[in-house]
Amino acid sequence: MTELRARDLSLGYGDRQVVTGLNLTIPEGAFTAVVGPNACGKSTLLRALVRLLRPRGGVVELDGRDLQRLRSRHVARELGFLPQGVEAPEGIRVAQLVRRGRYAHQSVLGTWGPGDERAVVGAMAAAGVTDLAERGVEHLSGGQRQRVWIAMVLAQETPYLLLDEPTTFLDIAHQYELLRLLARLRDEGRTVVAVLHDLNQATRFADHVVAMRDGRVVATGAPADVVTATLVEEVFGLPCLVVPDPVAGSPMVVPLD
């Protein structure tokens, strides 16, 4: 059993402190949405959870071991991450990009085995990009490109999948398509953590919501417990009504003004 948790975590860049004394456990096998206003430290937290950022204080633990002390390959076999605004190398084709996800499983010479091929075929099927395999990534639409990157991270075969604002720059249909994909991956047993901007999408698709403000976790729990009119006003400063989503029944935020 694996566990990802942050203990008394403090994060920052240069002389700017972003996150202070944060404690968090990511529930295993669930879809966690991290929400909060701009610049509240969501992305910074995610970067620390995948070891892109070294904590100033506190610790991120994977299975009770300090993430900083693990080997890069070990971390990459446990935690898959899709940052914001990734750019594919010039001229790369879809299948070539997805294969890059196998890095942590390959030998130093980059040998390729049947297990690698299986993982890539499976990842492309799961992300719905099998038909695009030989297309150039730069010629794809934004939605297709995002699915290709997710396929690359899926090929990494990690129990954890962390995504920083994966729906940004997608039109609404593609946003929902992507969220359904993430929910399906959760159903297949992965732990999914995504920074999401749209509260209604977060409550509809996630099992667990982490609400942040000013570098602190304000509330965590099931969407129905966390996303209330009081909390939305406290976190975002937006007076609103929270009613059940007429389709999914999840909490839906309706601004008052």
Added chain:
Amino acid sequence: MSAVGVPVGRGAHVRIERRTLVASLLLVATAAAAGFTGLCLGDGWSSPRDVAAALAGGGPIDFVVTRWRLPRVVGGLAFGAALGLAGAVFQNLTRNPLGSPDVIGLDAGAYTGTLLVLTVGTGTATGVAAGSVAAGLATAALIYVLSLRSGFSGLRLVVVGIGVNAVLTGVNSWIVLRADLDVAIAATAWSAGSLNGLGWEDLGLPLTVVGALAVLLALASHPMHQLALGDEVARTSGVALAGLRLLLVVVGVGLTATVTAVAGPIVFIALVAPQVGRRLVRATGVPLLPAALVGATLLTGSDVVAQALLAPVVLPVGVVTTAVGGAYLMWLLAREVKR
């Protein structure tokens, strides 16, 4: 699927794109042809048949070919390959076609080291090589520190490197001006980069170093290409970035400085060869093998031109590479500015 698998046991294989394989074989042939042309050329033109006979260990011009011309050709091929590799390393590191050691001042820095050892020190081959490598590494560290501002940026490193290159070129001129006459004459003849007078006795050390660094680089090639995904994805997909970057810088500087210590700062091979190779194999990122093969072909071919152009005057090969590469650099700069 346009890839072939080279089996390495237990059902695993190394994937190679078919186009890379074909282009590489063609490039090997081109490099060999350039080398053979170089062997035919000396004080006049020898017949290919005599040269082939000499290579087989006989014929009328055996001595001339194997003692005089062969080391120059072997050096040209090996140094060209080394420069091509060094260029590919830095272009991958900076993710920028301008990020080549000759543009960012590493050649100039290594040459500063060479000049210092020649003017101040003893001037043994090993001493010159060591001075060249040490100064090259110091230059790399200087550029890195100057360009470091809240993280690593390839473009910033290139811009800072161009400035450092200008400063060091000035420093090099100043050292030559202050040096003893004989050293200054030698240094000036050398300052464009030249294979003139290269003999077997000059090649032992550099060939060993270049060979060892090339093997090291081949082992680091797979991680290096993962860098094309960007720092973040490279790291979260399993690359130990800090260590890899240090290794690549040391190897890239080592290759550049080794060549500079023997042949002077031959510029533009490192800039041009990796991009030509990349376009020939239509690769993503900057592949190593095509860069090495194009580099070998370019330097050997340029040396043939340098010998033939104003014969019997033999030009330094750097004059030819500068002329060819300068045009390419202008085109590249214009294109980068437009983006």
